[in-house]
Amino acid sequence: MKLSKNKWLKYKFMEESSSLASHLPRTQQFSYPSLQELINKYGQVVVKPIGGSRGRGVYQVRNLGGEHGYEVHIENKKLDFSSLDDAYSYLKNHISSSHNYMVQRLISRATVHGRPFDMRIIVQRRHHHTTWKVTGKVAKIAGKGYIVSNIGRSHGKLMLVRSALKESSLRHKSKTKLTNRIERVVLRTAKRMELLFPGHRIYGLDIGFDQDGYVWIIEANLFPSSSHFKMLKDKKMYRRISSYKHDH
Ligand SMILES: Nc1ncnc2c1ncn2[C@@H]1O[C@H](COP(=O)(O)OP(=O)(O)O)[C@@H](O)[C@H]1O
Ligand SMILES: [Mg+2]
Structure with missing residues (x-):
């Protein structure tokens, strides 16, 4: 993938600048441990393709709190899972295997x-x-x-x-x-x-x-x-x- 299209490498480069770092939502390469770490820390994340464009393949994952499990939101569909393991398996099965993904803190936008x-x-x-x-x-x-x-x-x-x-x-x-x-x-x-x-x-x-x-x-x-x-x-x-x- 060209560097110009690689969201992960562009993110890493921006993050090294101390004046930009605090304006960048924490991001890691997608894996079970990184999903778990960021969701535990922020409660909600996006999972998106490193080479994506036009909003394709952008998933939101939320911890619904307590016994309520996790919600995955893609396009205009929402799916509930009872555990993070189940939500992760769903993502693994649905994200295209030929693309690398990253997991990022979800910003609660205005x-x-x-x-x-x-x-x-x-x-x-x-x-x-x-x-x-x-x-x-x-x-x-x-x-x-x-x-x-x-x-x-x-x-x-x-x-x-x-x-x-x-x-x-x-x-x-x-x-x-x-x-x-x-x-x-x-x-x-x-x-x-x-x-x-x-x-x-x-x-x-x-x-x-x-x-x-x-x-x-x-x-x-x-x-x-x-x-x-x-x-x-x-x-x-x-x-x-x-x-x-x-x-x-
Ligand atoms: N971390 C985030 N927090 C909140 N919204 C996000 C986040 N990442 C992506 N989005 C939403 O998804 C859209 C698409 O994501 P983006 O990273 O711009 O990829 P692309 O436009 O290349 O598909 C953004 O314009 C924004 O609306
Ligand atoms: Mg965009």
Whole structure:
């Protein structure tokens, strides 16, 4: 697998940066011991393919507490298991054997009308320029019953970040403070990734807020599609992203 598509190696590289580490949900390669460790620690995790895309094969595993066992949530389906061993066997049998998976702390994301959302933030620099800029940001609200916010897979909804925040569970917090936090974390992320991918000029970052408004980096894409921005009525961000992409 290409390094640019390898979520595990990109995660490990970001985690070595002390200013990013606290914004990364703890992640390990998938195995029974790692699943057990993270679920005992955080109560809920995601299991997802290291080379995945578009929200494919993203499982949520939750400890329901006490005698209630464990719940596995995939797409818009939920399944209950009486023990972690049973949940693990189910995952083992359903995840494709040709793909490697990782297990990651699940972030309890802030919600818009009860549905979790995260954001796609585009960070770019112009040819021969060293300063990174946020050129686009959009909120992706998961479709009803889904955990992934990928619009195609979950039948989710796109919103401008400002509008989403206004209607979200974070509406009582300062929008300026929240957006400044995103800005700081994504610019640091781009600078860090630059060491691994010198010459690369665009990142599409999946960023989530938790219920307290703390910023989490879900993943860093090297080849983000502009389709989200093309779908917005206002084409300003779409045009800015294209202008950065095509400048020589
Ligand atoms: N650790 C996590 N906590 C909360 N939600 C997550 C987590 N990991 C993934 N998700 C949800 O699943 C979506 C897809 O996961 P992601 O890591 O972006 O893989 P990809 O988009 O390449 O399939 C994310 O955009 C987010 O909505
Ligand atoms: Mg993603």
